[in-house]
Amino acid sequence: MRGVVKIGGAPGNRIAPLMEEIAERVSLGEEWVVVHGASGRMNLLCEEAGISPRHVTSPGGYRSRFVGLRERALFEAASARNSVEVLQLLAEQGGRGCPVFPSANRSAQAARKDSLRVLEEGRLRVLRGNYSGRISRVHTDEMEDILGCGGIPLLPPLGYDEESRLCLNVDGDRLAAAAAGALGASVLIIASNVPGLLEDPSREESLLSRGSLEDWELLENCARGNMKRKLLACREALEAGVPRVILCDSRRENPLRSAFEGGGTHLWSRRSMALAG
Secondary structure, three states, rough: OEEEEOOOOOOOOOOOHHHHHHHHHOOOOEEEEEEEEHHHHHHHHHHHHHOOOOEEEEEOOOOEEOOOOHHHHHHHHHHHHHHHHHHHHHOOOOOOEEOOOHHHHOEEEEEOOOEEEEEEOOOOEEOOOEEEEEEEEOOHHHHHHHHHOOOEEEEOOOOEEOOOOOOEEHHHHHHHHHHHHHOOOEEEEEOOOOOOOOOOOOOOHHHHEEEHHHHHHHHHOOOOOOHHHHHHHEEEEHHOOOOOEEEOOOOOOOOOHHHHHHOOOEEEEEEEHHOOO
């Protein structure tokens, strides 16, 4: 078993139970890479600095954070602090987490998106001075070395931009998808503070338990808010050759076990695989 798990950084996510499971599974011979978010801590740092977080929506309906130069530095700090927290939780369970920061080894490379096309009050605008990026390549050499020694590579939601020589804010879900594809993972798990993909976001009992690339139009019609980008990451992972992607609930006591026992939303490349699964 080789897997990649991404744990959200927003309030409501439970990190400790997930890290306990990861440490136990690695001790039994499985290989896991952890990608974490930083949104909640970023909001706290912005508040301390007197900066109002700014979120924008693209013409395609994708919501993202606008990151100026000051916010970029704060986001890098938020990512580092969250990495320390995750490493401590792993260590408490006997897990050997190893941070993989792109500034040190160019593990994740990103292309900066200087300008963003956004919709504001029904009008299309172009915002410049953005310091977020899109993952362009994931180098796996260091992660493979860590996995080979029984360690747990830990990736923050950052990508190194060769042109600006800065670490940029990147979407953690899409980073996890790119890493899973590059590592040849057998599963990508995206854990967040919701049960999975909901047909009606106001009703947790409306969970869609499974789907495939052949059902994508239906799945996309159900995605709202941040789930749209998570679903995009799921598609990128499946198209990169990852056999299975699971959107699961990090709030459960044993989120991984629950996911492997059928909890959450299970996504496959083909409908026949979804039905068999």
